[in-house]
Amino acid sequence: MDTEKLIKELSFKAIRSGGAGGQHVNKVSSKIELTFAIDTSKVLSEKQKQILINNLANRLTKKNVLILFSDENRSQHKNKEMAIDRFLQIIRKGLIIPKKRTPTKVSKAAIRKRLEKKKKHSFKKTLRQKPKLD
Numbered sequence: 001m002d003t004e005k006l007i008k009e010l011s012f013k014a015i016r017s018g019g020a021g022g023q024h025v026n027k028v029s030s031k032i033e034l035t036f037a038i039d040t041s042k043v044l045s046e047k048q049k050q051i052l053i054n055n056l057a058n059r060l061t062k063k064n065v066l067i068l069f070s071d072e073n074r075s076q077h078k079n080k081e082m083a084i085d086r087f088l089q090i091i092r093k094g095l096i097i098p099k100k101r102t103p104t105k106v107s108k109a110a111i112r113k114r115l116e117k118k119k120k121h122s123f124k125k126t127l128r129q130k131p132k133l134d
Contacts, residue, residue: 039063
């Protein structure tokens, strides 16, 4: 996966950021909205697109578009860089295919140990009971 070509497929939009900052916030559009359409990407293969759609399903829109916002800094350029970094992290994590878990059998020694522990515990409980007078 070529990150430079992938970054060229991103589209950015500058928006006015909310929150503290006084008059500066009202004048400057420093918040960045990053959008990436997975379906129309030419860098990703069909298999990679499908993996991303499955792994990032809760982050995508109905049209399989990933949208990220960045407004941590007062600088538009820094926000753009942060959004790109976060985007690349999300894509890298999304492309990781988890290993399939192979079910294992509980060993006989572990079963024996568990049963012995249960017997000891049960014996301890019986010693705590009041003696039966017949």
